[in-house]
């Protein structure tokens with residue numbers, strides 16, 4: 091009997107640990123005019139996704155990819171079966187003096203650029219996850235996106251892979267030929283930590299674990315460590331799903347009423363619910379610099 095109870099307990103723990111579902115998304119796209127490694131990093135990320143059998147979405151910003159070689163790298167995503175979404179042309183923040191009309195015109199400019207790219211879908215992600223500081227900015231752009239038929243490009247899990255990537259590039263330059271394992275461990279710990287944090291916050295505000303959407307970027311650290319990251323997420327019990335599967339979760343139909351609007355959708359819902367202890371901005375290099383400094387990286 092005790093053995094049976096032990097077995098049932100073990101099953102409950104295991105089932106709980108394996109309950110998570112998560113999709114990967116990558117922002118910005120690489121600019122071969124500015125980044126000599128652009129084609130290599132793009133190919134490395136796509137190869138890692140293919141090897142792992144994971145379908146993803148690239149949210150491309152026109153300013154990065156508006157060249158023949160840049161658009162060719164974006165097209166590689168579509169041809170490999172991934173989706174390509176809209177991330178504005180200029181990658182401006184919906185804040186300050188930006189107007190909804192100017193912002194929407196920039197979204198339309200990017201849509202014209204990407205229209206002929208294979209895999210292009212009407213999904214929009216806000217640069218910096220900034221959805222407006224005023225009601226006029228926020229609601230004007232939200233209405234414009236609905237009128238244009240855009241679906242959600244929200245994220246449930248925000249993180250600072252962009253900052254780890256910039257530190258990784260510096261570290262590698264200063265430690266040519268060194269084993270990157272310490273940096274890999276720091277990076278995996280960061281992403282897994284943010285996944286656990288937002289999953290816990292989601293359980294508080296939704297009463298369940300949603301189908302997560304993780305925000306990553308097309309950068310050096312994902313070119314180097316994406317296979318390890320995918321293995322770590324699977325090892326933590328997450329099933330990797332496609333973006334379309336993730337966005338079918340009713341979470342992404344929610345439109346929280348907070349200002350400034352944005353951040354992770356889970357964070358935003360927690361803010362709307364008055365949950366104390368939320369840091370703002372939710373993710374930033376100011377939190378991560380001391381972590382990497384303490385590890386000597």
Ligand SMILES: [Zn+2]
Nearest residue numbers: 117118217218
């Ligand atoms: Zn971006």
